[in-house]
Amino acid sequence: MLQDTQLDLLLINPGGREKIYQNLGGSLTAIEPPLWCRLIAGYARDRGYSVRILDSEAEEMGAERIAANVADLRPRLTCLVVFGHQPSASTQQMVGARDACLAIKDVTPEQKILIVGGHVSALPERTLNEEPVDFVCKGEGPVTVVQLIDQLKSAEEADLAAVAGLVWRDLDGKIVTNKPAELTKELDTDLHGNVWDMLPMEKYRAHNWQCFGDLASRKPYASIYTSLGCPYKCTFCCINAPFDVNRYRMRKPEAVVAEIDLLHNTYGVKTYKFIDEMFVLNERHVMAICDLLIERNYDLNIWAYARVDTVKPHMLEKLRKAGFRWLALGIESGSKHVRDGAQKALKHEDIISIVRQIQAAGISVIGNFIFGLPDDDVQTMRETLELAQELNCEFANFYSAMAYPGSPLYTQAVTNGWALPENWSGFSQHSYDCQPLPTEKATAADVLRFRDEAFHAYFSHPRYLDMVTQRFGWDTRHHIEDMAKHRLRRKLLEDVAEKIA
Template identity: 55%
Template sequence: MSRLGKLDLVVINPPSRKQVYQSLGSELSAIEPPVWAGLITTFVRRRGFSVELLDAEAEDLTPQQVAEHVTELNPLLTVVVVYGHQPSASTQNMSAAGQVCTVLKEKAPGLKVLLLGGHVAALPEQTLREEKPDLVCGGEGPFTILDLLQALRLAQPDYSKVRGLWYRDGETVRHTVPAPLVKDLDQEMPQLPWDLLPMKKYRAHNWHCLGNLQRQPYGAFYTTLGCPYHCTFCCIQTPFKGGEKTLGYNESVNSYRFWSPQSIADQIGHLVENYGVRNIKIADEMFVLNPRHVSAICDLIIERGYDLNIWAYARVDTVKDGMLEKLKRAGFNWLAFGIEAANEQVRKDVQKGFGQEDIYRTLEAVRAAGINVIGNYILGLPEDSLQTMQATLDMAMQLNCEFANFYSAMAYPGSKLYDIALQQGWPLPEKWSGYSQHSVDTLPLPTRYLSAAEVLRFRDSAFQAYFTNPEYLEAATEKFGEEAAKHIREMTSHRLVRHYA
């Protein structure tokens, strides 16, 4: 189907690491494969189109360098993908994506540029009006791109026939019917196009390799898409809602799709055998959820005898009896839990309805199985006060997990919390970069009792308090060695520049 001598599609992962992470971006942060951009590339490639994937993040390119490269390629369509590697982090990458679109259109006005991603699906009309792309995708992307490539081959493209598209018709913004979801994941996009990616550039998170700070090579991929839960601070489901509607889903029900265990094992095998990958991230919003799926994947990894260092997300209330021993044997050395807050009322307000005893019981079982725990905490949820945030920090210190992330509550576009913030008139960041947890202009939500500045100050002091705590450093040294403890001390020496306004 590819046109002779003409490239059909360029997919771009925009460069945002330095803006998003400040000094942490140079050495400490991970450099992750662009999972969603990669899956889209695979989907289109398997339909016979010619595709290039430009990972400007990993290649450390400027928007100008991206534009020069794409202009030389002169594709039929250019897609800029706005997805984050944290479940709700698409918005923080929007500034970089917008810059790429602007420079592309300035350098080559004739290029057709589509903007796509979680943030874009949440605010399609606003994105089209504020940014410089020709077109915007209102859903997950693959079928929209397929329709668009076919339309652009015509002398007079008819955008009204392209599903899931937002476009300008003179001064009017129009949109089409939603595109369907990709249903057969194994056949349509079985794995990332690893041959198109700069595999030597990717590196694992620093904590992922405590005890053996060899962070490369590295791989990341999904085993599922979507999440059945409805946490008010999360926007992970936003790109799927239009496609769910076309499939007849009730609005209150979230889709949840699976790659087969065999497909996952094959992808792991490809990474191990062709690239020597040992460090792997399962990027699912919630991997440890379906016991049958998890168990079958573990069985295949164990059967193949791979020596892996894997991490994945889990919930306190999804770890079932019998799972943990098999996870450990398969190489799952880290599980990340969204503990969020110590106060039960604070958790219930954002639909995290498990009890305090469940947290301690689950984490004790996980660590007894030899699996390290990352405790994820959110400070500044709507019901938080200084007292409840202190209780969260106290609980974090008591749990003394092998690693911890302290986030400020953000009203990400596409989340219920964003809708509430707009309704209540709560102040939101003036720029999309302000939604990054680590940027200079970070602006978290205020709570009913605290200003945004008070929340941010507490978050930054909590991070320092946790990782400089002698009990934590002693435990880290005992478990991972002196080199790991030295690395943690070096990490805490990086102080983020903030505007505590």
């Protein structure tokens, strides 16, 4: 009997940076290893399936090259993994995913395509109706993928109803949503993601800001996770869409550091992102990882997410010794009223205090701020910019409020009939057709204009530039000045200007 040599599974990380970031995608943004491609690949390979990963983002492949690769490999199942590198990135990645699926179906129309991801889990039926795919996964993916391959390999007719988490069409064209797959509990054994050999490790690079002072150290680079999910319920966040519940699961610290051992010793990686939506949360978990990293003395450059109310001052010295050089804080708004409305109750003085304590420990801060939250007006947005400038963090991200599918804000927007972007690319913060939410007192154009001007006001402010020069040197200052020269084109603002003219 001839052995079945057909590739069981091809996982594709879709690209499309040019549509998502415009001219910022060329050199300023990070190129990260695709976490969920890794997790699904490891889960499937451990169970005896043949697997490959095609990271079209890292390889800078257009849709036609993706389709040609699929035609050459002829996998039993092609899976587009649309999770992104942060929860909000999933929706905007649908642009590249759709282009890839259209091209694949054009070249090999018989190819079976499954699509998974946060956006997909939030809108499974709509995704199946609108996208050129055969199947949709509602859930995190690994169990559904493996069960679907089993059915496609079956000598008998596939029993799609038996695949947990699958959304599909029956013979009458009716959409069927199967029972959900159970969340994977054993992260270290089932979702270890140790398939680095499948990835183009030389292609990945850190964000520019993570390597201020030594921009040449952006490569080699890797992102890993220590936990999945988030116990909080911020109205603008869609982190828990694939999980249906606010489930927070942690890996064992020993497994996390063993992965860093592998990456450091095999690929020479010293620059890392901890991709957890909330790393600095469980003190025992965090401190155990720090202790193990301190023992190794790798001289790492790690950044991770935290909350103002989860960072404890007594943790900071150990975090810095372990290699955490950056913490990203979701400050969101300068207005307490607006923060409260977004389920982000923080006191002004506490924000300032913890930022100063983090900086005093030798850890840089990335402040994340949002303009256009439901209770915002021009005055409260101005308060947010003023708070950002008062804090003078080493870097800042300025966002427009978006109703991402899977977030409470999306449900609120749909219920109230608020205008949403016509295309998924419109959910990207940096795209040409970006369209944020309006508020009762500010139009979408007002919000977007304020966000863009706030970016330039912050990064061109003499106080900020002087601080950066002192902390990181003149080369970094010049790099930031060049970065701030980039002006994004915005269709929404061009349309308003045209009407006025």
